[in-house]
Amino acid sequence: MSATNVNHSLLRAEALRRLENELNDMVMTGYINIPPTHHFQLDEDGLPKVTPRPIPQVSSERLSQIKSYIKENLQHQSTHWKHTVDWLDNLETSASHEELWTAIRECHDKTMEDYTWLDHVLRTLELQPWRLLLFDIKDKLAPSIGRIVGTCDETSNSEDIASIELGKLINQHYGIYVLISVIHSCYSKAININILRERKLQGTRVAQCLRLLINAVSHANPAHNLDAEVFLSLKNRCDDIANGCRDGSPA
Secondary structure, three states, rough: HHHHHHHHHHHHHHHHHHHHHHHOOOOOOHHOOOOOOOOEEOOOOEEEEEEEOOOOOOOOOHHHHHHHHHHHHHOOOOOHHHHHHHHHOOOOOEOOOOHHHHHHHHHHHHHHHHHHHHHHHHHHHHOOHHHHOOOHHHHHHHHHHHHHHOOOOOOOOOOOHHHHHHHHHHOOOOHHHHHHHHHHHHHHHOOOOOOHHHHHHHHHHHHHHHHHHHHHHOOOOOOHHHOHHHHHHHHHHHHHHHHHOOOOOOO
16 A cells, blocks of 8 residues: 555544544534434444444453452451452453442342341340240351351351351351350250240340350441442442443543
8 A cells, every 4th residue: 555545544534533523522512412322433434323332341440449448448347258359350351330339239238148137136135035046046157157257158058057167166266166156055955945934044145145256256337338438439430321421431
């Protein structure tokens, strides 16, 4: 291709780019009306076509900020947050904002399930200790605590999982293991007695041990984790995109 032809191609490409920009500027200023999530693109013949604007992906800066925040502030609160960090580290392509926000929200919800269950059992038994057998303590207590202190990778609960978890806790968190063992013992006694007064006594003892256990593993109110600026900014970005914004992703 001669130098003249090359220059002609470059000039044509520049002219088409400027025309495309001018058309989209007219859309932005309201001189031309097209669907809000669309824009003009020129085809190979230079004819304008109305096409959907691509949904912006999460920037590497934002992704790095979120990963750093989770590692520094949340990873110690639950195995679920550790799994989220692993998922972020293994992303092979850029995630959409909605995909990232959904993963973070689901992780928070799963984390709160353990805290909420523990709090519910404690509050119930402090007021009505005879209701001890309403709760699957031998199935759920050790795995829930294990997920909070980071020894349990299982997301489900069973007596087998609880037994495995106790084996981990006895080596890594002996004080927690002792409290759970006492609770299990009280629970077993309550199963084997039909006298309400004795069952109430066991429920009271479980509540006392459970309060100590919760105090030992509780962190600064995990219910408000998603109020962090790094997450609020992501949520606002999702809302903007849902409302039609297709501007490039800021940091």
